[in-house]
Amino acid sequence: MKFESSTSNIANGYKLNSFTDEEIGDDHIYTGIETPMTIDAFKMSDDDKKIKIAELFAEIMEVMGLDLSDDSLRGTPNRVAKMYIDEIFSGLNPKNKPKVALFDNKYKYDQMLVEKNITFYSNCEHHFVPIIGKAHIAYVSSGSVIGLSKLNRIVQYYAKRPQVQERLTNQIALELKQILNTEDIAVIIDAKHLCVSSRGIKDDTSATVTSYYGGVFNTAHKVAELQSYLND
Numbered sequence: 403m404k405f406e407s408s409t410s411n412i413a414n415g416y417k418l419n420s421f422t423d424e425e426i427g428d429d430h431i432y433t434g435i436e437t438p439m440t441i442d443a444f445k446m447s448d449d450d451k452k453i454k455i456a457e458l459f460a461e462i463m464e465v466m467g468l469d470l471s472d473d474s475l476r477g478t479p480n481r482v483a484k485m486y487i488d489e490i491f492s493g494l495n496p497k498n499k500p501k502v503a504l505f506d507n508k509y510k511y512d513q514m515l516v517e518k519n520i521t522f523y524s525n526c527e528h529h530f531v532p533i534i535g536k537a538h539i540a541y542v543s544s545g546s547v548i549g550l551s552k553l554n555r556i557v558q559y560y561a562k563r564p565q566v567q568e569r570l571t572n573q574i575a576l577e578l579k580q581i582l583n584t585e586d587i588a589v590i591i592d593a594k595h596l597c598v599s600s601r602g603i604k605d606d607t608s609a610t611v612t613s614y615y616g617g618v619f620n621t622a623h624k625v626a627e628l629q630s631y632l633n634d
């Protein structure tokens with residue numbers, strides 16, 4: 403994993419392609435395939451991160467005027483901290499990456515394999531609200547095959563990060579290309595972004611579709627075959 407320098411774009415006057423954060427607003431900008439992380443991202447232990455996040459989240463709640471001595475709110479900072487590190491953002495830490503065993507393609511199956519409708523929950527990195535969607539994955543074996551549940555686990559690992567959908571699509575595709583040692587990978591993601599439906603423009607009907615087509619999936623007949631399976 404490549405780590406970016408720890409410059410913060412919260413700093414005053416930061417501009418991306420000459421647009422300020424204010425001007426970018428709700429336009430979701432995708433800056434690269436790597437999740438932007440600091441070089442010291444894993445110096446702190448998970449337990450220490452949870453303590454720190456709980457303190458900071460309590461402060462956010464207090465700033466908003468919430469009474470943390472109320473029995474219903476008392477445990478929220480700790481719950482949020484645990485949920486961030488152990489669950490919804492656990493995919494930031496490479497130690498949580500699924501271990502993938504490959505098997506020989508004993509059946510000599512040389513057509514595409516499609517794993518469709520893999521449900522995932524992610525979070526938009528611009529608003530920290532949910533992205534809910536389905537991923538469809540296809541590959542043609544170059545000699546090895548992967549356990550079907552591992553395709554699902556790879557999707558979940560990359561989904562459990564603050565994300566943008568384009569990066570999620572490409573990160574899954576790149577991972578599969580490396581593991582399966584083939585360019586013949588397709589990833590299609592169809593998702594709803596709550597930052598679009600529950601706030602901002604409040605469009606509850608739109609969905610976002612992104613795709614990655616590598617190798618044989620760049621041919622019209624393979625794409626048509628894949629689409630026919632997905633439409634069933």
Ligand SMILES: [Zn+2]
Pocket residue numbers: 430526527528529530595597598
């Ligand atoms: Zn968003």
